[in-house]
Amino acid sequence: MTDQLPQADAExxxxxxxxxxxxxxEECGVFGIQGVHDAANFVxxxxxxxxxxxxxxxxxxxxxxxxxxxxxRRFGYVRDQFTSQAIMDQLPGPIGIGHVRYSxxxxxxxxxxxxxxxxxxxxxxxxxAIAHNGNITNAVQLRRELIERGSIFQSSxxxxxxxxxxxxxxxxxxxxxxxxxxxRVEGAFSVVAMTRTKLIGxxxxxxxxxxxxxxxxxxxxxxxETCALDIIGAEFIREVHPGEMVVIxxxxxxxxxxxxxxxxxxxxxxxxxxxxxxxILGGRSVYETREAIGRELAREAPVDADLxxxxxxxxxxxxxxxxxxxGIPYGMGIIRNSYMGRTFIEPSxxxxxxxxxxxxxxNRALIQGKRVILVDDSVxxxxxxxxxxxxxxxxxxxxxHFRIASPPTAWPCFYGVDTPQREKLLAATMSEDEMxxxxxxxxxxxxxxxxxxxxxxxxxxRDPEHPQYCDACFSxxxxxxxxxxxxxxxxxxxxxx
Numbered sequence: 001m002t003d004q005l006p007q008a009d010a011e012x013x014x015x016x017x018x019x020x021x022x023x024x025x026e027e028c029g030v031f032g033i034q035g036v037h038d039a040a041n042f043v044x045x046x047x048x049x050x051x052x053x054x055x056x057x058x059x060x061x062x063x064x065x066x067x068x069x070x071x072x073r074r075f076g077y078v079r080d081q082f083t084s085q086a087i088m089d090q091l092p093g094p095i096g097i098g099h100v101r102y103s104x105x106x107x108x109x110x111x112x113x114x115x116x117x118x119x120x121x122x123x124x125x126x127x128x129a130i131a132h133n134g135n136i137t138n139a140v141q142l143r144r145e146l147i148e149r150g151s152i153f154q155s156s157x158x159x160x161x162x163x164x165x166x167x168x169x170x171x172x173x174x175x176x177x178x179x180x181x182x183x184r185v186e187g188a189f190s191v192v193a194m195t196r197t198k199l200i201g202x203x204x205x206x207x208x209x210x211x212x213x214x215x216x217x218x219x220x221x222x223x224x225e226t227c228a229l230d231i232i233g234a235e236f237i238r239e240v241h242p243g244e245m246v247v248i249x250x251x252x253x254x255x256x257x258x259x260x261x262x263x264x265x266x267x268x269x270x271x272x273x274x275x276x277x278x279x280i281l282g283g284r285s286v287y288e289t290r291e292a293i294g295r296e297l298a299r300e301a302p303v304d305a306d307l308x309x310x311x312x313x314x315x316x317x318x319x320x321x322x323x324x325x326x327g328i329p330y331g332m333g334i335i336r337n338s339y340m341g342r343t344f345i346e347p348s349x350x351x352x353x354x355x356x357x358x359x360x361x362x363n364r365a366l367i368q369g370k371r372v373i374l375v376d377d378s379v380x381x382x383x384x385x386x387x388x389x390x391x392x393x394x395x396x397x398x399x400x401h402f403r404i405a406s407p408p409t410a411w412p413c414f415y416g417v418d419t420p421q422r423e424k425l426l427a428a429t430m431s432e433d434e435m436x437x438x439x440x441x442x443x444x445x446x447x448x449x450x451x452x453x454x455x456x457x458x459x460x461x462r463d464p465e466h467p468q469y470c471d472a473c474f475s476x477x478x479x480x481x482x483x484x485x486x487x488x489x490x491x492x493x494x495x496x497x
Contacts, residue, residue, distance in 0.1 A: 056101050
């Protein structure tokens with residue numbers, strides 16, 4: 001097995017933070033394919049479609065009978081690292097898996113190449129590679145136990161626990177060892193793995209993180225989202241069910257359910273922000289769901305204004321829905337600069353302080369003199385919201401009203417999303433009115449949790465006894481106890497809250 005481990009680019013992270021650091025970030029995306037010629041090329045395309053789920057680093061592992069397992073891991077975007085013929089020639093074979101990463105667990109902010117997935121292990125019955133989307137909430141506990149028993153960890157990633165648990169299993173096949181390992185794991189996981197001849201997909205019993213199954217010619221595909229199937233022209237078959245393991249070979253698909261059955265609770269924020277708008281999630285178009293969120297928001301929180309303007313790009317479908325339901329004209333009052341990025345190698349302090357203006361520019365002619373409704377997907381720390389409000393007022397707007405297409409984010413996510421500590425979440429320390437005053441806007445309204453449920457297709461809203469989704473970041477009700485976080489001092493929601 002070869003593994004390319006280049007020195008990480010000394011790429012300054014500042015250019016992506018003035019706007020994007022005030023968003024929640026998914027941890028990663030996974031993709032796998034078998035039964036095709038030059039699988040790595042399709043994996044690279046699939047990862048490119050999933051780049052929104054992780055921009056920090058990516059990796060691909062393949063296998064072919066002559067060269068065995070082959071791996072390339074790189075920092076940066078897929079388009080920059082997995083497009084040269086020289087790189088792709090190092091990844092031969094008809095089966096491969098890949099991963100794009102945005103770190104939430106491990107050496108965050110100081111990622112080493114050893115933390116980049118997929119991870120690989122040699123077992124008595126052959127090698128296996130694994131890529132994981134989600135977060136293991138008892139990883140610290142498992143890691144401590146494994147180290148005490150002699151395991152030597154190579155990375156700081158929670159995902160490596162799965163490889164070590166597989167190595168210690170007494171089961172006779174790799175799929176059986178994976179089942180054995182994942183029964184020890186708590187939290188959220190969508191896993192794509194491969195052996196020499198098998199492509200394996202597993203989803204945790206609650207189905208928190210997404211995973212879909214597709215067909216491509218005589219082969220099959222696993223991916224975090226359907227948009228990754230579309231980019232290679234694969235046919236969407238279905239979602240991998242919560243608690244299901246699929247083992248795919250040239251002879252077909254073996255479906256198993258190795259975990260104790262539980263009531264599914266997929267992540268509702270996938271509908272709001274994480275998934276690409278052109279994906280299908282839970283049988284629904286993500287774009288159409290976000291439009292429905294905007295319409296529900298307009299009904300819940302009407303305001304007399306002249307223009308509905310999205311905060312690009314994630315607020316766009318909801319703004320379109322808000323405008324349609326309210327009858328207020330829609331306009332692109334803010335333009336996002338798609339080419340801002342590596343231009344500024346050593347920026348001056350003055351340029352750094354320009355912050356959001358390097359990413360976003362106000363359409364002054366459209367904004368001037370208008371009462372503007374800004375529609376965004378969420379408010380996390382509130383820092384970017386204030387800057388955008390200032391830009392709109394500087395352009396001559398008469399009023400600024402914020403409408404947010406999710407409920408207040410008041411609790412951290414421990415299931416694979418990069419969330420600040422609770423005290424840094426604006427909604428954890430302020431009421432809606434206090435947030436309005438803090439942001440210094442004319443009005444601020446969030447969609448209600450019940451309204452969000454209605455918009456995603458639950459006509460009766462949220463079932464308080466058995467919530468249909470994981471909404472812990474809004475409600476503080478965690479479907480899986482975050483063992484490691486509680487051990488570290490995190491306090492769960494009390495009855496009074």
